[in-house]
Amino acid sequence: MQYIIIGNGVAAVAAVEGIREKDRTGAIRIISEEPYPTYGRPLISYYLAGKIDRDRLWYRPESFYKDHGVELSLGVRVASLDPKARTVACADGSSYSYDKLLLATGGRPTEIDLPGAGGEGVYRFTTLSDAEALLKVVDKAKKAVVVGAGLIALKSAEALLMRKLDVTMVVRSRIMRNYFDEEAGGLLLKHLEAKGLKFLQGATPKEITLDQKGRASKVETSQGDLSADIVIMAAGVSPEATLAKAAGLAVNRGVVVDEFLATSDPDIYAAGDCTEATDMITGELEVLPIWPKAYNQGLYAGRNMAGGKTAHPGGLPMNSINYYGLPTMSVGIVNPPEGQGFEVERMVDEEGERYRKLVIKNGRLAGFVLIGDIEKSGLFTSFVKFGFPVTEDIREKLKRGEPSVLLWPEEFFEETWNPRPTAQPIA
């Protein structure tokens, strides 16, 4: 059996672990455009900020590939994929045959059409190479402009601020719109402003002005111009589905996979940020670029590629992000649409930088947001993940921030903490 995995992020690593649970001897090759062993992608902001050194980026020990019998083609781009012949052709001229293939190609930065965006001094922030490039210039640079308002924009801005740069974010509407409502976003904004981050809100970027050498010098916006030594373009990520599309696989926004993580070709699987898969709560096909889902999909894809047939339960949206000392979490449906029966409970303590939002539908917790006080988040998650009933009494306790295992249905508690012993065969 020959397995080929394209990509070397968390989904790829989990797939290796999944394959090896079932198949100790099949050949596995990882082909990745990135020249590094697998690293914790979200850690690039910690690295850029100087919170961790390079040694701590690595997601698995050095011996991981050897221990799992994986051959590596790093720094190699796959140029095309032929599902009929079951081969991949690489840009360096090499080619490989496979029996089972995994696409773990991740996401790529969403590009917005902005003159000057290809200039020198204009960066993206999704890879370790991006972080390394920025680290070469942060000491000399003074002013940075970040275009965008999401996770990548905020974390790169925070990192540059920690590197003592003067950082302004160009925000079209408001920060973290996908996760935070106006109140939560406002609380976060205030916190970050107090730490020294500047915001130009309601501003549409128009052009990045390049000097005679082709270097970025200024960002022109609808609200005025900002001078800049560094510009970061952070308009989010989109699934990297180029190879899949060219090979004729089913692709919407991402590579479409079924509950077994198989694409429209039964010998090709996909996992992680490149996919579009069934969401645990909505039951719809969604693109959900989050770490835990990528790991889990990779694991299930690996097992299924190696002969298993286990349906993946679907991804649950969740993010835990610390913004300059302020912890935030969001799980499940957090910005519910109007008129579909969702109820919202909000507890706000502006001074104490604490915020709690519960989204309830049909007597169940559909999602929540916590800012500041996050200690009991896991037990809130239990209500979303397992769909426990939220009675009036339980609702009051959740509102007070007091979820507890004692509020679970008794059968579930017993199943979890005191399951019946499985019958032992009599010798």
Added chain:
Amino acid sequence: MKRVYIDRHFCIGCGLCELACLTVHSRSKDLAIAYTVERPQGLMSFKKVFRDGSMCASTGCRHCDEPACVEACIAGALTKDPATGRTVYDPEQCVGCMSCLMACPFGAISKSPLEDKIVKCDRCVELDMPACVQACPNRALMYEER
């Protein structure tokens, strides 16, 4: 694999499991010193006792076969040890993102009080019987193969 189980009908909410946990994970291995000196320095019990009216229960890490915390860990600090079945935490590798705290639906992970790290049960790696189970006066906690 042996795990710690709880029969909550026998739990009396005394919290001795928490104190035993605190002691066994202290430097001094002395309850009074662990409580008065090391606790203010960040030492914390891995067990949690929930109490609500007449109900109570002592819980901790289940060392799940497919742990949500391991999935969620962005730093490779939480892993499964295939040999022992333990869910192992490496504080050196942890960056304190708290993704595991959010992802564990059993509430088994706590934020360390003084630093950006977590605390979770290590199933008393050096003991045959975890300290919490040894300390339980009403045999509500059991360490068994099921």
